[in-house]
Amino acid sequence: MVDTDGEEKPVMHACGHDMHIAALMGAASLLKAATPHWQGRLLAVFQPNEERGGGARAMVEDGLYKVVPLPDVVLGQHLVKNKAGTLQIGPGYVLAGKRTFKVTIYGRGGHSSSPQECIDPVVIACAVVMRLQTIVSREIDPQETTVVTCGSFHAGYSPNAIPDQAQLTVDVRGYSTEVLDKITGKKAVRRVTVAECAASGAVEDPTIEEIEHVTPLHNDAGTVGPLKEQLNALLGGDAIQPMVPDMASDDFSILAPDGIPYAYWTLGSTPLDVWDRYESEGRLNELPDTHSPLFAPAIEPTLRIGIDTLATAALAFLRLRDSE
Structure with a gap:
């Protein structure tokens, strides 16, 4: 398919979103059939573009809460590689915030036989990548959890030519918005990027464009x-596990603006025999984790538990009707 950058790429369902959609559709159908037993307002959100951190923001900025009232609570569920039949949930920080940048470094290209006539953006970019790693180790309190990753590096097309430009993507994650x-x-x-370019005599300052921005995810204890x-009560205590904070990110919390409380949990999906063998x-x-081409969730019991969990979670906050 053609992605949001206009580039054609191979794709697959590698993060469980097909299961997310199926479980939410099933829960919505279940709750619709049970409307004589509860009252309130329920909104099922089939949000796009979670991977690029743009779906929730686009929906809110496009007027989601002008069409429907602000919710009293927002609930979200996501598939993970944990053992099928388990849920992971807990209060406090559970997922990191992230900010992602596209960096373009400008050099002066030419033939590889005459590097003295060029300003090599590849060498500059390599220096930037290495120097960025010292931010976490030398500028951030060791008690803070954060990571800086250069996830892509593109420059040139020919082994005997020095290109004019190099492009990087820089992914920064942490639990603290201050960090x-x-x-x-x-x-x-x-x-760091500007200084490395200046030190190498780049022809102009680098371009640094933010392309993703997702806030840390902090579950409301209440x-x-x-x-x-x-x-x-639904699954039994052994199935409910604490959610260990993860450096992954999700834009789910953007659906809860203005301090609206929210809770996000994960749903185990690894087939029991596979889990037992690896264990x-x-x-x-x-x-195999999400985004791996080998990620293969067990349809059952994952789908059934996903449906029942979403429906039960909604009923924990909707008012039950008095039985006649």
Whole structure:
């Protein structure tokens, strides 16, 4: 398919979104059939573009809450590689915020036999990549959790030519908005990149364009409490596990503006026999995860539990009608 950058790329369902859609459709159908037993307003959001951090923001900025009232609580569910039949949930920070940048470095191209007549953007970009790694190790408090990654590096087409430009993408993640602001904005990432370009005599300052911005995800304790109580009753205590904070990101919290409480949990999907084999061999860290071409969720019990969990979670906050 052609992506949002206009580039044609191979694609697959590698993050569980087909399961997310199926589970939400099933839960909505279940709750619709049960309307005589509850009252309130329920909105099922089939949000696009979570991978690029743009779907929730686009919906809100396009007037989602001008069409429907602001919610009292927002709930979200996402597939992970954990054991099928389990849920992971907990209060506090559970997913990192991220800010992603596209960086273009400008040199002066020419033939590889005459580097003295060129300004090599590849060498400059390599220096930028290495220097960016020192931000976390030397500028951020070791007690803060954060990471800086250069996820792509593109320059030139020929082995015997020095290109005019090099392009990088820089992905910054952390649980603290203050730390993210310190690393990004006009601070560390920009300072390092501009300085390395100046040190190498680049023909102009680099272009640094922010292409993704997702806030850290912080589950509301007052929402998680009653939710866990209902889910324990549904699945049993052994199925409910604490959600370990993860450096992955999700733009789900943008659907909860103005301090609206929210809760986000993950749904295990690895087939039981696969999980047991990897666990017995001490290789759980090698299980295919989301975004791997080998990621293959078990349809059942994942889909059934996903449907029941979403429906039960909604009913934990909707008012039940008095039985006649």
